Amino acid sequence: xxxxxxxxxxxxSKKFCRRLRQSLWYGxxxxxxxxxxxxxTGGITLRDAEFLAVDNVAFELHPxxxxxxxxxxxxxxxxxxxxxNGLVRPDQGRITMCGRVGALIELGAxxxxxxxxxxxxxxxxxxxxxxxxEIDEKFDQIVDFAELHDAIDxxxxxxxxxMYVRLGFAVAAQLNPDxxxxxxxxxxxxxxxxxxxxxxxxxxxxxxxxIVVVSHxxxxxxxxxxxxxxxxxGRKKYxxxxxxxxxxxxxxxxxxxxxxxxxAPGAAAWIDKVELFDxxxxxxxxxxxxxxxxAEVTLAAIKEVANARVIVHVMTxxxxxxxxxxxxxxxxxxxxxxxxxxxxxxxPKLPLLIGSYSLMVSLYGSGIKDFLHGMTDAxxxxxxxxxxxxxxxxxxxxxxxxxxxxxxxxxREVKRRAAQxxx
Amino acid sequence: MNxxxxxxxxxxxxxxxxxxxxVKLLRSMAADIVASRELAWRLLVRNISxxxxxxxxxxxxxxxxxILTTAVFVFLQRSGYFTVGPMPVPYxxxxxxxxxxxxxxxxxxxxxxxxxxxxxxxxxxxxxxxEALIVAGAGEVLFGFVIRFALMLGVLVWFKVGVSWTMxxxxxxxxxxxxxxxxxxxxxxxxxxxxxxxxxxxxFVLYLWMFLTPVLYPVPQSWPGSLSLALNPIGTVLDTTRxxxxxxxxxxxxxxxxxxxxxxxxxxxxxxxxxLALPLLLERISA
Numbered sequence: 243x244x245x246x247x248x249x250x251x252x253x254x255s256k257k258f259c260r261r262l263r264q265s266l267w268y269g270x271x272x273x274x275x276x277x278x279x280x281x282x283t284g285g286i287t288l289r290d291a292e293f294l295a296v297d298n299v300a301f302e303l304h305p306x307x308x309x310x311x312x313x314x315x316x317x318x319x320x321x322x323x324x325x326x327n328g329l330v331r332p333d334q335g336r337i338t339m340c341g342r343v344g345a346l347i348e349l350g351a352x353x354x355x356x357x358x359x360x361x362x363x364x365x366x367x368x369x370x371x372x373x374x375x376e377i378d379e380k381f382d383q384i385v386d387f388a389e390l391h392d393a394i395d396x397x398x399x400x401x402x403x404x405m406y407v408r409l410g411f412a413v414a415a416q417l418n419p420d421x422x423x424x425x426x427x428x429x430x431x432x433x434x435x436x437x438x439x440x441x442x443x444x445x446x447x448x449x450x451x452x453i454v455v456v457s458h459x460x461x462x463x464x465x466x467x468x469x470x471x472x473x474x475x476g477r478k479k480y481x482x483x484x485x486x487x488x489x490x491x492x493x494x495x496x497x498x499x500x501x502x503x504x505x506a507p508g509a510a511a512w513i514d515k516v517e518l519f520d521x522x523x524x525x526x527x528x529x530x531x532x533x534x535x536x537a538e539v540t541l542a543a544i545k546e547v548a549n550a551r552v553i554v555h556v557m558t559x560x561x562x563x564x565x566x567x568x569x570x571x572x573x574x575x576x577x578x579x580x581x582x583x584x585x586x587x588x589x590p591k592l593p594l595l596i597g598s599y600s601l602m603v604s605l606y607g608s609g610i611k612d613f614l615h616g617m618t619d620a621x622x623x624x625x626x627x628x629x630x631x632x633x634x635x636x637x638x639x640x641x642x643x644x645x646x647x648x649x650x651x652x653x654r655e656v657k658r659r660a661a662q663x664x665x
Numbered sequence: 666m667n668x669x670x671x672x673x674x675x676x677x678x679x680x681x682x683x684x685x686x687x688v689k690l691l692r693s694m695a696a697d698i699v700a701s702r703e704l705a706w707r708l709l710v711r712n713i714s715x716x717x718x719x720x721x722x723x724x725x726x727x728x729x730x731x732i733l734t735t736a737v738f739v740f741l742q743r744s745g746y747f748t749v750g751p752m753p754v755p756y757x758x759x760x761x762x763x764x765x766x767x768x769x770x771x772x773x774x775x776x777x778x779x780x781x782x783x784x785x786x787x788x789x790x791x792x793x794x795x796e797a798l799i800v801a802g803a804g805e806v807l808f809g810f811v812i813r814f815a816l817m818l819g820v821l822v823w824f825k826v827g828v829s830w831t832m833x834x835x836x837x838x839x840x841x842x843x844x845x846x847x848x849x850x851x852x853x854x855x856x857x858x859x860x861x862x863x864x865x866x867x868x869f870v871l872y873l874w875m876f877l878t879p880v881l882y883p884v885p886q887s888w889p890g891s892l893s894l895a896l897n898p899i900g901t902v903l904d905t906t907r908x909x910x911x912x913x914x915x916x917x918x919x920x921x922x923x924x925x926x927x928x929x930x931x932x933x934x935x936x937x938x939x940x941l942a943l944p945l946l947l948e949r950i951s952a
Contacts, residue, residue, distance in 0.1 A: 258948075266859045269949040273855055276941050279684035327792050328678055330948045337678040348790040352708075354715045361711070368707035369793050371700075 246340065248421055248452045249303035249326065254335035255286055255476075256321050258295040268292070286334040295321045297476035300335075303421075308443075308453040310467035310484065312460070312491045318476040319456045320425060323347065326454060327423050341420025341452075344370070348425075349410030355399035359390060359409055362398050366413045380416045387438075388412035408435055415442050422446060422453040440465055460488045460560070460597075461639075465632045485596050489528075489624035492598025495559040504616040511543035511550065511578045512615035513605050518623055521588075530627045531596075531642055535589045537621060539603060542582040549608035550578050552585060557600050561640055564594075593642045598624050683941055694796075694940055701797035708801035713808060727812040731764045738881060749882050754911050758824050762907045763880040765813040769839055770899055771871050772809055773846025776802040777939065778857045778864055781946075789947050795940070799847065806843060817910070829912040838906025841921070844928035845899065851935025855942035859949060879904055884916070898924040 259265040296318040367377040388408040470487025472480035480490040521534035555566040604616035630638040780798040857863030894900040901920040908915040
């Protein structure tokens with residue numbers, strides 16, 4: 243494998259304008275600049291109502307690398323992908339693509355709903371750059387891949403959305419470019435077809451091609467990417483290994499819904515802060531699965547609260563609440579006296595897998611209705627190791643369940659049935 | 666097995682105007698028009714077959730409008746609302762010929778903007794040779810003309826109007842009309858894609874323009890009617906082509922040649938403009 247970069251992105255920025263009329267006018271101004279052969283490579287100046295959708299992003303991709311571009315909506319992922327595909331030009335910087343580019347930004351591009359699947363294969367294929375002869379040769383393969391043998395001569399408007407996407411992917415799967423650009427396409431279709439698509443992408447990767455994937459699905463990203471760039475507000479926030487990237491993305495998601503307080507009017511006590519430590523007293527925000535986590539909840543009070551309770555919810559941005567526990571559960575009881583106190587709880591051997599987690603902490607008095615203060619995202623932490631396995635050979639998702647396996651005796655009834663079906 | 670390594674194509678995208686490297690620009694324009702043939706054909710077949718597949722009358726829709734327009738004006742003329750003077754061929758034949766030629770020009774002017782607008786979803790998501798849209802559109806304009814021309818031949822037989830070898834020049838005239846129309850359409854496309862004023866205005870301007878062009882009436886010889894030819898390149902081309910079609914003698918072949926040269930220039934200029942403008946337009950119209 244050689245070392246030359248297939249994709250080279252140098253200090254690329256792109257302006258956008260959300261006000262329609264202004265945007266159209268700028269379009270006209272830019273057009274005039276283009277016609278007057280302006281260089282425009284100098285710097286970038288933001289006009290009124292403009293902002294940077296992609297801000298000074300730089301990276302290089304080498305053969306065989308599979309990059310996941312992640313970030314919340316409007317982070318600039320799709321704009322960056324469009325620039326890589328040459329649909330939109332950068333306003334600053336330089337993009338060099340060495341090799342043929344195949345983009346799966348929209349599956350089934352150019353499909354005409356009232357034409358048949360067969361006709362649309364030729365149209366879609368031509369859009370992707372195939373000649374008629376090439377499609378003739380690959381036609382059976384396409385229909386096989388899409389599993390649409392019966393429906394191929396029916397109008398595409400009679401297809402289900404799954405069939406539509408299958409046909410689109412099947413045509414695109416015939417592409418053999420050096421650089422693959424993929425935008426959020428594995429979101430549809432049944433599990434069996436999705437696995438087929440993954441297998442196909444992995445084959446492409448193994449063949450030394452370079453892939454850039456935009457997705458919101460971290461499991462998908464984990465499956466095929468070996469590098470992740472996290473974009474936030476157009477800027478590159480992270481560039482590196484997948485696990486760290488996913489954790490960064492999830493903590494960005496968590497921070498967006500920044501700490502929300504809910505406090506009872508005239509409350510006698512409230513939560514001041516929640517801090518996280520490891521088992522030996524160091525401040526920590528990143529943990530590994532199985533480590534101990536210690537949290538210190540600082541409570542402030544202006545009046546005494548007898549038999550106070552602290553309730554902790556463990557949450558993830560994608561799955562919601564994983565579980566919760568309250569201080570009286572283990573028989574811990576305490577009174578708060580002004581000016582306040584610190585209570586500490588320990589979560590030994592964290593059973594959580596790679597991802598970002600947050601604690602929602604609330605403070606109550608002794609009665610069910612004695613709500614004093616609640617704090618969402620009171621503390622945020624990441625699990626960054628060890629790696630999970632998304633292919634079904636290890637553990638994955640949020641919780642690590644204890645489990646063990648053994649071989650047990652076979653039921654006599656099953657033996658009989660197995661013997662029967664052999665004949 | 667050791668296949669000869671082919672150096673991969675390298676694409677560089679920068680904010681600089683494409684005009685800064687004119688040689689590269691022209692080379693990529695030439696390469697793309699070659700690369701767009703296959704796709705243009707596919708799009709043409711798609712557009713034509715999907716346009717008529719959901720109609721009961723099918724291709725009849727291609728020639729119904731000029732027939733009805735002819736019928737209306739022939740009726741008005743017979744009823745004496747206007748007179749057109751002596752003519753070597755029946756007025757209906759003259760009118761029908763004029764209308765189908767005018768239709769070629771109109772379709773051509775409307776085509777580029779329509780193609781860009783109806784393909785905006787495709788343009789913003791797939792990088793294909795953009796020329797394919799225009800070539801496919803030109804094919805559609807030509808297809809419409811061919812169908813109406815077949816009907817025209819029927820009209821000539823019906824009215825027993827003789828044809829002559831000058832008929833062979835008709836395709837030349839049609840190509841010049843198309844080039845003028847597409848060139849003009851391409852020039853309007855960049856602004857028209859941004860501002861819908863253009864697509865609102867085109868039908869209105871074309872409607873007025875038709876009355877200033879000798880479509881419904883023969884070329885006026887006296888001032889100020891003669892201005893309609895002197896200032897109107899379409900008039901010259903249309904009248905010349907109609908003369909070839911109806912076995913007449915074209916009166917202004919020199920004007921036709923000048924207009925033909927102008928048509929090629931405006932077509933090339935429009936193409937260049939389309940090419941330069943499209944990436945800039947696509948960031949403003951995300952579909």
